[in-house]
Amino acid sequence: MSNGNARWRSAAEQIIPRLAAIGLLLLAWWATVATGVFSSNVLPSPGAVLQAFIDSFATPDPPRESIIQAAQASLVRLVVGLSVGIVVGTVIGLAMAASALVQRSLGSLMAGLQALPSIAWLPLAILWFGLSEKAILFVVIIAAIPAMAIASASSIRLVPPLLVRAGRTLGAKSWVLQRRVVFPAAIPGYVAGLQSAWALAWRALMAGELISTGGKGLGHLLDANRQVFLVSRIFAVMLMIIIVGMLVEALFGILDRRIRSKRGLLAPA
């Protein structure tokens, strides 16, 4: 058990290196700008980017969207696309775990799909669905499915056989055994799958918004700013993409740590 003092120290050990890394980056950035080699139209100063970031919260003209509206639009797409991808991927993964035949057939298909960056689907998606919301969602969904299918199948395959045997000797059979022993035992691996699926979906979403010019979202705002040469605004949107991404990442990280610490699977700090 850690006392308050040790907790502060470990918090400081966590935070200081992160701040230092950001600080060093800002310093290098600022120094590069200070040399005057690059014009501010190419590489704006950190201060100018911060100003642009703050300004972009108000609805600007052009581009037509505030950064908050764009972030909202992107998050909605992420939630919808990722949810569908998780459900479909999990169902496929469960089927893969349940049947060797499905594993060999659909499983190798999923492995192949995973080797194809999902943005490579966008041209097809645009032909099928037009430059629409559907095309972008399709790319997000197809990004999450293989990762979820493979992760849920392998998380079930990697359940310690001993726990299954223990469950069986206690009298758990068929569905009860699956629901009360196999699935709970598979959860840490499943959550790891969620983490990689969301990251893939997020990348696919940004790329999709960037290319398909769907009218809104962070990716679209990035491109809209490029078209009007607002370089500091481009930096500001990138900053927003990082912030939103890190927030979602943190949510999944908290979920993962809670589950693993309850089971004693966390390495001691």
Add this chain to the structure above:
Amino acid sequence: MKLERSLVAVREPGAHQPKLSAHGVSKTFRNARGDVVSALGEVNLDIAEGEFVCLIGPSGCGKTTLLNLFAGLDRPDTGGIEMDGRPITSPGPDRAMLFQDPALFPWLNVRANVEFALELIGVPKDERPDRAMHWLRRVHLGRFANAQPHELSGGMRSRAAIARALACQPEVLLADEPFAALDAQTREILQAELQEVWSETRNTFVFVTHNVREAVFLADRVVLMSAPPGTFVAEHRITAPRPREFEDVLLSKIVVDIHDHLLKEVEKVVEREREMA
């Protein structure tokens, strides 16, 4: 006396039916290279109700295989394996199993582990907490009921597994070297505790171990198995009254006898491994 009854040939017509029996049972496996390896030669064993039998023998002699057959986790290639005269075809809560690893469910706390076992045998929800706590107290874990398994020491985890097994009040207990991973002191304490609890519950017990002292301390009967493919080569009845003491001179003498015999079997295995190398 129960012990006397198990001495008579239990398979004779009219004699008391054995609780567990294996007759003409053998089992082979395929190893990683695809060769067929005989895990268990032909064995015959009758175990009376309430009898405590320890199976002992060199590694690979099939002790665990035989235990898994009784558990219903595995099926024999030949012969029949029965409980109360009925063939064993699947695992069931009437036969609780203690594994080498406590095999507690890491997502449940200690009490929930026991309650889950009770739920599986159909104990109503409102009775489960009391019954779980009763058995946890019996193994001195009352204060740790709400701990997660990983927060316990190895000995405490073993106790929790014992509580989970006993809580279902199984007719038969099967144990596969449950204390093998513990340090020597903790192991002795747990052996003594197991003796104490079992003296009251008197489940039929099949206990696999490498440890002769453990076998002699716990068992009514120690069955010695040969080098693989395992068959039974000797049987020792331990009639010493309970509670037994580790320091008992008579027990120590039996330990030495069995130990010498076991050593010969182990030497055979080592010899064979040297020839193969």
